[in-house]
Amino acid sequence: MIYTITLNPAFDQTINCENFTLNSLNRIKDVRVDIGGKGINVSKVLQVLEQESLSCGFLGEENANEFISNLNQLGLLNDFLILKNQKTRTNIKIIDPLNNHLTEINESGFQISLNDIKNLAKKLSPIINKHDFIVFSGSLPLGADPSLYTYLITQIKTKTDNIILDISGESLKQCLTYNPLMIKPNLVELEELFSTQFDSEDKILNACKDLLQQGVQNILLSLGEHGSYFFNINESFYIKPISTTINSPVGAGDSQVAAFVYGLANDLPLLETLRLTSAVSTSMISMAGTSVPSLEMIKSFLLKVKINRINLKYK
Ligand SMILES: Nc1ncnc2c1ncn2[C@@H]1O[C@H](COP(=O)(O)OP(=O)(O)OP(=O)(O)O)[C@@H](O)[C@H]1O
Numbered sequence: 001m002i003y004t005i006t007l008n009p010a011f012d013q014t015i016n017c018e019n020f021t022l023n024s025l026n027r028i029k030d031v032r033v034d035i036g037g038k039g040i041n042v043s044k045v046l047q048v049l050e051q052e053s054l055s056c057g058f059l060g061e062e063n064a065n066e067f068i069s070n071l072n073q074l075g076l077l078n079d080f081l082i083l084k085n086q087k088t089r090t091n092i093k094i095i096d097p098l099n100n101h102l103t104e105i106n107e108s109g110f111q112i113s114l115n116d117i118k119n120l121a122k123k124l125s126p127i128i129n130k131h132d133f134i135v136f137s138g139s140l141p142l143g144a145d146p147s148l149y150t151y152l153i154t155q156i157k158t159k160t161d162n163i164i165l166d167i168s169g170e171s172l173k174q175c176l177t178y179n180p181l182m183i184k185p186n187l188v189e190l191e192e193l194f195s196t197q198f199d200s201e202d203k204i205l206n207a208c209k210d211l212l213q214q215g216v217q218n219i220l221l222s223l224g225e226h227g228s229y230f231f232n233i234n235e236s237f238y239i240k241p242i243s244t245t246i247n248s249p250v251g252a253g254d255s256q257v258a259a260f261v262y263g264l265a266n267d268l269p270l271l272e273t274l275r276l277t278s279a280v281s282t283s284m285i286s287m288a289g290t291s292v293p294s295l296e297m298i299k300s301f302l303l304k305v306k307i308n309r310i311n312l313k314y315k
């Protein structure tokens with residue numbers, strides 16, 4: 001089984017407002033609410049790839065039923081721990097289609113304690129076995145101690161080594177020592193990890209080499225419109241971007257994570273997995289909001305993927 005863990009999910013409220021203007025009365029054209037969260041995005045894409053996953057993490061008691069009924073409607077298996085007297089946050093996205101503007105207003109989310117994390121670990125540990133894949137996606141709620149992630153990972157590591165991390169900042173830094181099977185930073189997240197800005201390809205490659213030497217097993221470094229790099233101790237590749245009409249870049253990285261874990265879970269050859277990460281993320285940006293693409297669209301982009309091997313010397 002693939003488990004996707006979202007510790008700070010959200011309702012995404014998308015408000016369509018033409019000519020949105022600050023300090024003025026704005027009239028809403030339409031509004032929709034979707035369930036969001038990076039792990040849930042991964043599960044949605046796995047579903048398109050016809051791969052089962054279980055979405056886990058925390059939900060606030062006050063609006064948990066609504067969230068779970070949305071997950072059920074989407075056909076996503078779920079088993080969240082419910083936090084008493086808490087509410088899952090709502091993130092507001094104001095879209096102005098006339099001016100092509102997106103304004104985002106995010107709540108920080110509920111509070112979680114070490115005790116909550118211990119309860120989540122107790123819930124997950126008995127059901128996880130060593131062939132399972134555990135995908136940790138997204139941030140902790142604001143103000144939570146980054147070591148909560150490391151605690152959870154040490155507990156999960158007693159069951160499986162197949163830990164995939166799409167997390168950032170101090171949490172990612174602290175989790176690197178646990179030899180994650182794969183990490184998927186974007187360039188900003190890589191720079192944050194090294195507290196610097198990279199002004200050349202060489203510096204990026206050296207930083208990734210450093211991460212491999214620290215024990216990270218596979219790195220998929222996404223570069224938005226510039227494509228992505230893949231590194232492990234044996235092989236490195238540059239995956240070219242595919243040109244497409246971009247509707248929304250949101251969730252492109254999450255979809256790459258889904259494709260990569262799909263490849264791992266199905267023992268696909270590495271290059272086939274990388275081709276899938278590129279086709280899936282290109283399909284994702286061609287879709288509006290966080291709507292997921294069809295399998296047909298993904299297959300059509302698979303034909304356009306171009307990958308170059310690169311030489312990364314380790315000594
Ligand atoms: N403008 C673009 N043109 C072509 N491909 C793109 C573009 N933006 C994203 N992609 C594809 O999506 C992949 C992931 O994008 P990106 O680096 O933006 O991920 P991310 O920042 O982790 O996104 P998120 O966290 O919102 O899911 C890229 O490696 C590339 O394959």
Ligand SMILES: [Mg+2]
Nearest residue numbers: 166186253254
């Ligand atoms: Mg990302």
